Amino acid sequence: MISTKIPYYYQSVDFNKLVLDYEPPVEFMNGAMKWSREKIEHVQLQRLKETLEQASTIPFYQRLWKKHDFALSDVQTLADLSKIPMYTIDDIRDSIERKPPFGDYQSYHFEDGQHTPLRFYTSGGTTGAPRPTIYSAWDREVGAILSARTFYMHGIRPGDAVLNSWAYSTHNAAWIMDHGLWHWLGCTPITTSTGNVTPTEKQIEFAKIFGATSILATSDYLVHMAEVARKMGYDPKHDLQIKTLSAFGNKQPVQEAWGCPVYDSYAFHEVQYVAYECEAEDGLHIFEDAFLVEIVDFETGEVLPPGHRGNIVVTALYKTGTQQIRYNIQDISGSYEMKQCSCGSWHKKIDYFQGRSDTMVKLRGINIWPEALGKMILEDRRVNGEYFCYAERKTPEGKPARDELTIMVEAKSDSLDFGLLKHELEELLKRKNGVAVSVEIVKENELQNLTGHGVRAKLKRFEDRR
């Protein structure tokens, strides 16, 4: 007999428990967002212990913990967090190699779909091979609540139509934003996806015709959209109805192009929204009811005190499917001094995303990040902000081989003196970094083929040619 038992979605999540455990936007603003440190840490410890208990049945963690002699009983307080072994994307790759194609870090597989509804996404990754993640219905809904909280904080409100210009693909990003708007915010997503699904001109038309009040996209793409709108004869500041933008990355050029508030956030594939920018516009609040976030030294992995730059290490506290416990995601940030924010929240803050540490280039002992250079060149109004970096190993005559970094930048106008601009930018970068970086000036739009500007959601900014 064929099984007739179907795991219906509406029966698969205890929604009453869900909204008490992970409050939706309005309840969050009056609830968990205002929790005291004591309350935050109490909930975190309880959730951490439950998470560890669940992860102890997953082969990946069994192996990792055994290798580092870690036992569940080692965690009695939050201060014991650093006793849990950390892992990176290399361990995930190793896990996939051991047990292709899913790795042994998942708690569910497709056949479990006969008992509970599942979703499957892969990260193309800014670098390296795709990482598959299987999400339970609970994990999706919490992720969607965290997205909705972020958008609400950014001024998106029920009744809004929101253009979602992230790639609707095997990536999670567009989907979790979509579900947040739809399930937990009373907003209607306009599912344009990226420029190669709906050409940018058409996206602008959609925003115009249907009166979209916000757009979700990377900062790079939002700047591009404003340029295209202007070419179409629209003033992005007045001819569209955009009231706020939820971006990802460098906000300043977006603000200049659109003339409305722009807010940043931090999220990634496996765990979805981790941190959001509040009205204070001074760093990103971690959703501390759902995460433990640490900043660790690039080389030693030691947890760093506030004010230092290091890798972000994330422990998700809400997941029932694939767990992430002390996942060193190798994104660069820094933690803030613990104090109450002017928005009223005690939730810890981290700095804005500073780039990936695996694109870090060490020049004469100094760490340089392509993304940081991209921000520095914006000081010069003769360039349009587009850039692409590459690293090479060169052997100067009679000297040992050394690494060199070059940044290619687009000049705003062909009539500029490229030689002078190159010289002045090299001076600027040398002054800011304390080490020489070569600059190559190119004409406007010449970097498109390298970065994927206008086509890719996340632009390519770096190539290692060593």
Ligand SMILES: [Zn+2]
């Ligand atoms: Zn705040």
